[in-house]
Amino acid sequence: MSDKIVENIKAGKYDRHELENLYANAERLGRSEVQLPAKEALKELNSRAYAKLFVKPIRDKVQKLIADIVETEGWAKWEDNTVVNGIRAGAPMTNGQELAEYCFSYRHPNWKTTSSFAVFQHDEESDVQYKVKSRKGGQSLVSSKEEAMSLFRTAIEV
Secondary structure: OHHHHHHHHHOOOOOHHHHHHHHHHHHHHOOHHHHHHHHHHHHHHOHHHHHHHHHHHHHHHHHHHHHHHHHHHOHHHOOOOOOOOOOEEOHHHHOOOOOEEEEEEEOOOOOOOOEEEEEEEOOOOOOEEEEEEOOOOOEEEEOOHHHHHHHHHHHOOO
């Protein structure tokens, strides 16, 4: 049965709604042999529907991760931060280099440069990572939230 469904997917016999249903059912039933072809066909057929189903949840997760960190650490409430745009989409995400990246920056009024903290996920299969840029010129990529937070604390020391 699965072979016939995969053949029909590859032949383009399903519309967007049918592909979405096929994918959801294959996921629910653990039919990985149908999931990947349905996902790929949906990506080719309707990139907006694909993004809504697969990309948006990842971006929402990454944005929530950084928002929780900023809120928990009180980093959103700095009165002396001369960078006032808060959490924003990172340039690598808007350029298409990263699937999801959200960051925030801090610059003390006495500093000429900023320190920044970013949470990103390169693609659908990769893990979440953290990027910390120090106003002193260094940049670190780490997989641990705790390590990233420690690096950022150091980067913003006055």
